[in-house]
Amino acid sequence: MALYSEKVMDHFRNPRNVGVIEDADGVGEVGNAKCGDIMKMYLKIEDEIIKDVKFETFGCGSAIASSSMATEMIKGQPVSEAMKLTNKAVAEALDGLPDYKMHCSVLAEEAIKNALEDYESRKNNK
Amino acid sequence: MIYADNAATTKMSDAAIDTLTRCMKETFGNPSSLYSIGQTAKEVLEKAREDVAGVIGAQPREIIFTSGGSEADNQALLTAAALGKKNGKKHIVSSAFEHHAVLHTLERLKKEGFEVTLVDVHENGIVRPEEVEKAIREDTCLVTIMYANNEIGTIQPIREIGAICRQKKVLFHTDAVQAIGHIPVNVEEDNIDMLSSSARKFHGPKGVGFLYVKKGIKAENLITGGAQERGKRAGTENVPGIAAMATALKEAASKLDENTVKLSAARDRLIAGLKTIPHSALNGDEHSRLPGNVNFCFEGIEGESLLLLLDDKGIEASSGSACTSGSLDPSHVLLAIGRVHDVAHGSLRLSIGETITDEECDYIIKSVGEVVEYLRGFSPVWRDLVSGKKQFIL
Numbered sequence: 001m002a003l004y005s006e007k008v009m010d011h012f013r014n015p016r017n018v019g020v021i022e023d024a025d026g027v028g029e030v031g032n033a034k035c036g037d038i039m040k041m042y043l044k045i046e047d048e049i050i051k052d053v054k055f056e057t058f059g060c061g062s063a064i065a066s067s068s069m070a071t072e073m074i075k076g077q078p079v080s081e082a083m084k085l086t087n088k089a090v091a092e093a094l095d096g097l098p099d100y101k102m103h104c105s106v107l108a109e110e111a112i113k114n115a116l117e118d119y120e121s122r123k124n125n126k
Numbered sequence: 127m128i129y130a131d132n133a134a135t136t137k138m139s140d141a142a143i144d145t146l147t148r149c150m151k152e153t154f155g156n157p158s159s160l161y162s163i164g165q166t167a168k169e170v171l172e173k174a175r176e177d178v179a180g181v182i183g184a185q186p187r188e189i190i191f192t193s194g195g196s197e198a199d200n201q202a203l204l205t206a207a208a209l210g211k212k213n214g215k216k217h218i219v220s221s222a223f224e225h226h227a228v229l230h231t232l233e234r235l236k237k238e239g240f241e242v243t244l245v246d247v248h249e250n251g252i253v254r255p256e257e258v259e260k261a262i263r264e265d266t267c268l269v270t271i272m273y274a275n276n277e278i279g280t281i282q283p284i285r286e287i288g289a290i291c292r293q294k295k296v297l298f299h300t301d302a303v304q305a306i307g308h309i310p311v312n313v314e315e316d317n318i319d320m321l322s323s324s325a326r327k328f329h330g331p332k333g334v335g336f337l338y339v340k341k342g343i344k345a346e347n348l349i350t351g352g353a354q355e356r357g358k359r360a361g362t363e364n365v366p367g368i369a370a371m372a373t374a375l376k377e378a379a380s381k382l383d384e385n386t387v388k389l390s391a392a393r394d395r396l397i398a399g400l401k402t403i404p405h406s407a408l409n410g411d412e413h414s415r416l417p418g419n420v421n422f423c424f425e426g427i428e429g430e431s432l433l434l435l436l437d438d439k440g441i442e443a444s445s446g447s448a449c450t451s452g453s454l455d456p457s458h459v460l461l462a463i464g465r466v467h468d469v470a471h472g473s474l475r476l477s478i479g480e481t482i483t484d485e486e487c488d489y490i491i492k493s494v495g496e497v498v499e500y501l502r503g504f505s506p507v508w509r510d511l512v513s514g515k516k517q518f519i520l
């Protein structure tokens with residue numbers, strides 16, 4: 001039996017939306033070197049719709065796959081919908097993660113929320 | 127496929143498999159029985175004991191067969207603790223990068239009122255004998271220092287530490303699980319009182335090992351019951367496994383010089399090649415290390431994703447990253463030699479086998495370089511390092 005599902009390995013081997021958005025409307029970074037996974041999310045938002053999203057991840061297979069899947073799930077979604085993304089939904093979309101790897105998917109959820117909060121605060125400061 | 131995780135476990139040798147199957151078919155008797163098939167099994171068992179003892183310079187009666195290295199470590203520590211308790215000595219000296227079979231047993235002993243001093247393993251991953259000497263007190267009942275570290279492969283000055291213990295009249299145990307069959311070990315010359323070993327690290331079967339206990343030391347039972355192993359380890363002996371271990375060990379000992387030459391050349395080729403990857407560093411001393419061990423940290427990446435991508439390229443290795451162990455902390459060994467978390471997560475251990483070729487080494491070097499570069503390409507940590515937001519450590 002493999003450690004990860006086919007879906008996880010697919011997103012790990014061919015991560016979607018990898019990279020940086022230079023003129024992002026919201027940027028979020030979570031995790032720390034201590035636990036071993038760090039994620040950075042960049043959002044491009046127009047009319048409250050997530051037009052583009054990119055990520056960078058330092059982390060394990062599960063962290064990279066969760067970042068990739070999470071970006072796919074929110075791309076093209078309204079901000080209000082993206083705010084509702086849960087790590088459970090990310091893990092389910094990946095056909096599950098090993099129990100001890102669930103914290104890596106929590107980071108994906110947090111990175112997106114973090115980026116959305118950054119977007120909101122920039123909007124309010126305009 | 128290049129299997130480079132021999133420190134985790136090895137493939138059984140053909141000779142060991144032959145012994146194992148022959149023993150299962152032909153000498154299935156219980157060595158404690160008096161009829162012929164039982165006595166034949168007994169002969170096989172005692173021959174294995176002689177062979178194992180012969181390789182490490184011990185007497186056959188000083189060998190207790192166990193279920194592996196962990197059991198041997200447990201029995202050694204609990205033996206010293208029982209003797210210590212009797213003499214009012216409840217202090218133990220060890221090191222921070224021992225295997226968990228030792229460290230967790232020490233934790234258990236702490237709960238029983240033992241005090242433990244862990245000596246420094248320094249940046250090069252080598253314990254200093256004079257620091258062991260300083261750590262020994264009036265009430266020290268045991269010094270336990272591993273022969274060679276399982277992650278970074280550093281070989282410890284066992285003979286010197288043993289000599290100090292002899293002089294101070296303190297019991298000395300060494301976890302030699304990674305050393306036996308790979309480097310010369312002699313319990314007499316090395317001044318060792320107790321030694322643990324595991325068959326699966328030298329092409330023997332899993333679930334078999336032995337503990338050497340010097341004559342005159344009363345071993346404490348972990349498993350009580352029948353009178354097997356001179357009453358020191360109850361339970362009908364795993365005769366086929368033990369016989370196969372003896373075969374594997376004799377074979378490893380006879381090929382030791384040849385393998386050392388071959389493996390250390392391959393190891394040095396790998397080290398030289400991997401060093402050319404920017405912001406990488408070898409973990410542990412370059413010279414006093416097991417012939418087959420290579421362990422590197424690569425800054426800006428995480429070990430598990432490195433392993434998964436190497437696996438895709440047909441290379442099987444291991445890492446001390448947190449995410450490969452299921453805990454949040456990276457390897458206690460890497461932390462003990464002073465690697466900070468940021469760097470310790472990006473480690474790679476290659477423990478190569480005797481069949482490795484130069485071409486395979488070069489393929490490993492090339493593949494690791496490619497994967498490290500790829501992962502750095504979308505690592506926010508690497509970006510911060512390159513942009514100067516964070517300082518490089520390596």
Ligand SMILES: Cc1ncc(COP(=O)(O)O)c(C=O)c1O
Nearest residue numbers: 194195196197225227276303324
């Ligand atoms: C240094 C060391 N000690 C002890 C052990 C445990 O041996 P076993 O799995 O045979 O119980 C190992 C194996 O990983 C080891 O490397």
Ligand SMILES: [Zn+2]
Nearest residue numbers: 060063104449
């Ligand atoms: Zn992770």
